[in-house]
Amino acid sequence: MPISTAPYKRTYKHTKKRGVEVRLPCDFCGKLVPRYKLFVIKRTFGISKDPILRKAVDKRRSHFLTRKLRVCPSCARFRGIVQPGKSVRKKHLKIRKR
Numbered sequence: 001m002p003i004s005t006a007p008y009k010r011t012y013k014h015t016k017k018r019g020v021e022v023r024l025p026c027d028f029c030g031k032l033v034p035r036y037k038l039f040v041i042k043r044t045f046g047i048s049k050d051p052i053l054r055k056a057v058d059k060r061r062s063h064f065l066t067r068k069l070r071v072c073p074s075c076a077r078f079r080g081i082v083q084p085g086k087s088v089r090k091k092h093l094k095i096r097k098r
Contacts, residue, residue: 008082012036026072028079038070039081 014021014036021034045065047054076082 008039010036011040012038024070026075027069028071028075031072031074033072037073039073039076041069041071041081043067043069 012035021036023032024035024038025032026038043066045067047057047065071079071081073082
């Protein structure tokens, strides 16, 4: 049996005693996906291009400009958030039979 590793790290770790996983919607396609499969990215709203808006917004209140997006694996591959098909198959490792 080949052992493969993913080219990314998941931030949410689930355990054996997880029960029913919480399903959250993908922010791009709306598909309900278990929480441990979602990729979390942060998007910011840039106001650096508009000098009038930059002067109007107080720097202490700029924390609302960052938002967290949850992305399903298929949208993450399509949008280039993770690299598609880059898992490494380690065929040289042999599994010991006991």
